[in-house]
Amino acid sequence: MAKTVEANVPRKARSQMGEVWHQFRRNKGAMVGSAIVLIIVFVALFADVFLDYDTQVVGQNVAERLQWPSARHWFGTDELGRDIFFRVLYGTRFSCSVGLVAVTIGLVIGVTLGAIAGFYGGTLEEVIMRSTDILGAVPNMLMAIVIVSVLGQSIWNLMLAVGITSVPQFVRITRAAVLTVRNQEYVEASKAIGLSNRRIIFKHILPNCLSPIIVQATLRVASAIISASSLSFLGLGVPAPSPEWGALLSGGRKYIRDYSYMTLFPGLAIMITVLALNMMGDGLRDSLDPKLKK
Amino acid sequence: MEEQKDMVLEVENLNVKFVMEEETVEAVNNISLHIKKGETLGLVGETGAGKTTTALSIMRLVDSPPGVLECDKLEVCGQDVMGMSITELEHIRGGLVSMIFQDPMTSLNPVFTVGQQIAESLERHEHLNKNDAWKKAEDMLELVGIPRERAIEYPHQFSGGMKQRVIIAIALACSPQLLIADEPTTALDVTIQAQILQLMRELKQKKDTSMIMITHDLGIVAETCDRVAVMYAGKIIEEGNLEEVFNHTLHPYTEGLFNSLPNIKNRRSKLEPIRGLMPDPTNLPRGCAFAPRCNYATDACRERRPELVSFGGTHKAACLAYENPDFHIERGKKNG
Amino acid sequence: MAENILEVKHLKKYFKTARGTLHAVDDVSFTIEKGKTLGIVGESGCGKSTTGRAILRLLEPTDGQVIFNGQDITALSSSKMRQMRRDMQIIFQDPFSSLDPKKTVSQTIAEPIIENKILKDKKAIDARVRELMATVGLAERLVNAYPHELDGGRRQRIGIARALAMEPKFIVCDEPVSALDVSIQAQILNLLQELKEQMGLTFIFITHDLSVVNHFADEIAVMYLGQLIEKAPTEELFDHPVHPYTRALLSAIPIPEVGIERPERILLRGEISSPIDPPDECRFAKRCNYVCDQCHKSCPQLVEISEGHFVSCHLWENFK
């Protein structure tokens, strides 16, 4: 047996997660982003520990309505005298779940369909892509109105509505990515060792299509939160008085000229979340992709 | 002085590092090269030996960052390339020095016609107007054996061999003094390779261009070069004319290369690969970089870096084993 | 006579493309004896890989039969075919794209074992992976490394280990060394040689490097534009090439020696032409230095001109 001497091992072996983490840690932007995301998640999870929902979040105090930010009310108060800081803080819970769940719905359905279309091709692809076109042609608002009105107004249906409208994009992106990976030799290799198509798709193709999907998903979280706010205008948002950010934004619209802080802070909250998610998403993409490592 | 004038390229102590966040690649270490007018130097070595980096350094085209280039002297036809500004460099590139890249498939811009791509360089360096440049571009195509009508076609309409011809046409368009060919035939089939090598030989003779032929194929070197330099881990470890290096091999690594080649004449001969792998360029051993793989290595080899030493005539090698006057390698024995 | 492990009969693989039907493999027939190695050479795009893949049914053949161990595998259902693949494996050319970049060395090697339920116990699988790694000369500490961290030679060893994990009897090697440096190439060639001798494997060895097949194969088949144009035992082919293309090919190999008498080089005109809807003539006619009228009229048949030496050329007698 030819046993080559193994000199100069290029890199210490690490576990897969360890490897991803190691790469991730080196990316400063990603670390900052994930730190913010962690804080946001923490706030979302424990909002009810810091805040009493009934009194601090939805409790009204008309005497103190429409106050500009001050030491007492950091972000000011709204038209019903509720503290906007508390509402924004508590709203993390709703907005993050709207963003995440909606994107997850879009992701699961879209990626599955996109992968099937890209992998099998032919008539199946044609059917999936045409259906995607059809779904994509129906305005998001209409879709949302119907889903929310047929199923009833609730945060879950809102998530479903926003989620379904993001399906077409995920289908298209996934399909495009799958098409490039499909012809790689390792896909053929897995066929040669007797893998079923399903396993080839889920074990080999999809993991290698992640980066455009991750980028899309993180961007999509932002638009999901913003869509939720658009739906609030139409009265299809999260039921009142839940302080979902989109609802806060739409509620503050009337007051934008005189009490701009009412839209500023929820807007900033969305912006920071979105930026953080994207920084994290970019980092994740880079570290999940071993090829990018130097 | 007379000799100086004849020198097309002079490189003294070239060092190139790629400095990255976590590690530094020492890609080229202390290389010196001299090429006379009309001469062809073969630069051989395995993947990662630093051949391309050396070539790019001559044109100052190494990506920077991460590349850091240091050099005592870098002159092309007596002009100090190291001290040039970007604009001056842009005049040298494609004018005085040209380069042919390894992969014809990816070296041409897919969205411009081949004519445009040749003419572009003529417009810049020969200061021709659009029409003249185009005519000359068509002439160049004809010179490399492609009908001039095809100047208006796009690269994807050409086969690999023809693309490589186009690249040669681009490189030779402005009659450079020095042509650097970086593995110009690696991506081609043998029959096409034979055509291209033939073409290059002819053109070189016609224009009396000096050339650096970068390759990992010793067969090509044997057929096209006057002198050879063998690179290993960023250093030249053996240098000399063809006869010297092929028939009087000095360095164990060069010997290893020859032994690894399947012999077309003797198919039963057992291949004798070099053990192991090229060292990690971010972490070169303290001593001779080849020592870990060398059958002749001594303790000294692992401690000290050998210098390139002259062995009479133009033949040089960097190997500490020769400090022992009785040392010679197997192949040396064979060939006398 | 030794038993034929593989018989390929009139194998065809056409691709439908925008420009027309691409005849990637056009009526190729040959046999391989058990334990022997058949080298397939030819220029890029002549259909070598397609032949290899069609034999394993990684591509469905358009027509023809592939008889493996006496069984026509082109007729097998896909689940039967999956079982059959335990006996037939492939090693790919590009050690970069043939490994899933997201899987570690051990995951890649273990996958066929787990998938085909060759072993079930976790420990046994682990042990088998290590054994295979040792067989192909991969250090144990690389179990958790990713392909991108490794050089081409090591990657190619992973590919070989993955193929061996199925304990196949027959392996198609699709240019396993052409992406490697000479010193590494030699290591891999030696490894394959040893495996062949120890395990009695049968190989199809695809390459464009004649000096490599010369070293490795028992028989050589030369392909041109989807067709087999010459096939002979290795020594016979090198000593008595008949087809003008084979002869040009042999003469084009640069020889790394100085001061020797170089045989006169046969330079061919032009380049290999398009395999799309090829006309019914000798596929080599456009480049052939000896072309005559007959060549443009019909496609020559493969004829056996001496024992085991097949040629497809109208003028073979002139070149013998």
Next chain:
Amino acid sequence: MHRYIIKRLLLMIPVIIGVSFLVFFIMDLAPGDAVDILAPEGATAEDLEAIRHDLGLDQPVIVRYVKYMGGMLHGDMGVSYVSKTDVFDTYMEKLPATIKLSFASILVSILLSVPLGIYSATRQGTVQDNISMIVAMIGLSMPNFWLGLLLIIVFSLNLGWFPSGGDQTLSSIVLPAITIGTGLMATLTRTTRSSMLDVLKQEYLRTARAKGIPEKIVITSHALRNALIPIITIIGTQLAGVLGGSVLTETVFAWPGVGRLIVDSLNMRDTPLVTGSIIMTTILLSIILLLVDLLYAVVDPRIKAQYVAKRGKKKHG
């Protein structure tokens, strides 16, 4: 080429049927119908019934759908329940404003994003790169109505540079275009960046540099042209998106566009108008996407070759 175009146009038919079917049934599922909207306050149950009958809403949805599609076959997209005008005419009345705004927005997006994307691609990994990406992201995370009102307050009210809304003068388009354009920036900038990064690694740029082509030209001519395909794709989908209407921006700027038409008619459950508008939008989008595909051929000769080959094949057969 023609064959390809015709094939694409024919492919629109099933999509249109699917879209109209979906919209029609969805409209039926949504609570409320046009009758309530149309009825004057005080209407009695009989009044409502009369209006319902008048609109044909007393028929089962499938009957209405088949009737509607029957009309479609004759090029009749029906009559709006609310305005009683021809759906096609109504849509076409709104289309010019939408097209104007869409192109202006895309222009803004391109002018901002492409240079920014190139800039950050050529400085990959630097602080400037990160800042550029954050800048591009800001547009995405600002709701359109928020940015729109902000722009109106600053540029219309305080500075008086542009009108606050409407589609009267040429300058009315500036603010809404900026509002939409900045929202599109994030995706386009990132696409430009990543596409440029891919291209910047390509060997042919090294060839160009080795020819002595100045870096500026290498980037703007050699690299950018090759990076265009994904950029055009995104521009195409974005254009398709804004052509479908940007309701919030149109509302804030009182822009008489298609987006508001669709949402308003949705709110009034004006099924023929909604369905017709969406069908028209679908057709428009398909055409845009087709044009984008044809544009690929202009940008990239390799893609053009495929179309030409198709024509060649047709001649053979």
Next chain:
Amino acid sequence: GSLTGCGGNKNAPAETGSASLGTAAEGNSGGAAGSSEINAAKPAEGMALKEDIVIGMQSKHTTVDAMDASNTQHNYMYRMVYDTPVHFNNTTKELEPSLAEEWSTEDGGKTYIFKLRDGVKFHNGEILKASDFVFTFNRMEGTTSCNGVFLKVESVEAVDDLTVKMTLVDPNLDWPYMMTLPTASIMNEKAVTDDPEKGPAVGTGPWMVDSYEFGNYTKLVAFEDSWRGAPNAKSFTFRYIPEDSARLIALQNGEIDICQTPAAIELGRIEEDPALDLISYKGGSLTYMAFNTQKDPAKDENLRKAVAHAIDIDSIIAVAAEGRGEKATSFWGWDEFGFYDCGGYTRDLDKAKEYLAKAFPNGNAALDISVGADRKTIAEMIQSQCKEIGLTINIVELDSAGISTTTTNGEHQSCLYGMGFNIFGDDARRILQPGSAVNKAHYDSPEVMELLDKAVAEEDEAKRLDYYKQIQENVYEHVPYIPIYYADGFIGVKKGTGGIDIYPTSHHDFSNIFVPAE
């Protein structure tokens, strides 16, 4: 700027309910001192006037046909373009001749004779004839906004060229009032038959439709030959600017001259702006809560009473109307004939709790309230106020069509809604008659219906007033509705603008508007 009141109703008591919270809603009755400068009836002598006037509208026009839609935004236009047989003078509170010079009934309101004005010119040059009148009423059949009127009419016939005889299905003493509504706009027979699309826009008013783009704008131009006289400007354009803030900015910028319904929160900006005037009036549009009396749990009167006593109307006005509104004391238009001040509901948590305990003896008191996006804040306040008595309110938000239909179909438990009342007493039928679309309570009281029928045929005014009082007391007692407040109405205009005839019903008449030139 200061406020101008145009309110007051001869039928209504002078004191209408408690004073509103906040700053702005002072003195609503009678012509205030400011009326001479703000919204003067006529331009001052020698004043240079603007020729092209633009009004920024909150809602869009969907038609220019008076029989196709009836609501505030369309009625502005109809009043300028058409004339009705009778005119209601908002200042004198009297009916006045319009196209009909005289009208009379002989049989207690079953048959009416209208004598038409002679020589009235339509925009197309035709002269008004009795046949146009007859044509107009016959055209109403099956139209969306006038079908209801048509159904009340048995026959219309031209007695001679200028006399029309109209026979009703049931006697109706309020009929002449009906004839003041824009739905009774008289059209020209020839114009409509010649061009069924554009013809209906031909009227006799001082303005005629020049161009119209659905959902964008409607442009009117002066009709010099109008019997009402030529208007004070050349053109009048309705521009649809849905966003409140943007509409006000357009006014501040000078892009428009009139801003319809500026947002209450931003009124201060108009008041502060020296170039602008704020016209305000006591609004006739009621915001109310309706309980679905046919469905659990609101079927239970106790629950309704509990809510009525739990809510704090004053603070709702302070927040939802920015204090610019007035508490409603009866579910009846304050401007409507027969108004009776029931005093409204006052907050009394003990009482509320008592009622609630009766309604939900086992606790777990809960009620859904359906609401459109525009009244969400009120719902939130009610939710919070009811929480204090232990009633959980779930807010069900719906889009505009959704809320309209679900409440019409009775799928809601309760809802928040708004409506404008007309001036005549029988208008109450809309909200109390079973089956009517705006009977959001689905209130079905035979007693009330009987009173309504009696009242509309009763010639003795005192008796009628008593019937109406009984109705209001009944509604007050059973709480199918909680009237909440009347928001003040506002119009932002360029300084010096006048000639706007303000109606509490918001059906203002802009026919004689003038805007001073810059």
